[in-house]
Amino acid sequence: MSRVALMIAMLAAPLVALAQPTDDMVLAMAPKAVRDACQAVFSGYRALRLVTKNTPQGPTYRVTVFNPAVKGARGGKAGDNYF
Numbered sequence: 652m653s654r655v656a657l658m659i660a661m662l663a664a665p666l667v668a669l670a671q672p673t674d675d676m677v678l679a680m681a682p683k684a685v686r687d688a689c690q691a692v693f694s695g696y697r698a699l700r701l702v703t704k705n706t707p708q709g710p711t712y713r714v715t716v717f718n719p720a721v722k723g724a725r726g727g728k729a730g731d732n733y734f
Contacts (some may be wrong), residue, residue: 675689
């Protein structure tokens with residue numbers, strides 16, 4: 652590999668890492684079980700908001716997510732929960 656190609660590869664590596672973040676900063680504040688569930692259900696999505704509600708049964712978490720690969724929005728309701 653030439654010196655120029657090596658320099659380009661070294662400079663491009665951090666940019667690739669920045670373009671595809673591995674950690675979601677919003678979910679970083681949630682417990683590990685909540686993070687794992689969100690990553691399993693919403694693979695490829697990013698969290699915008701995390702709301703914690705204390706209930707007699709324990710804390711309830713609501714996460715607002717979006718898919719950066721899709722333009723547009725959709726929503727709905729399942730039982731008492733909006734999505």
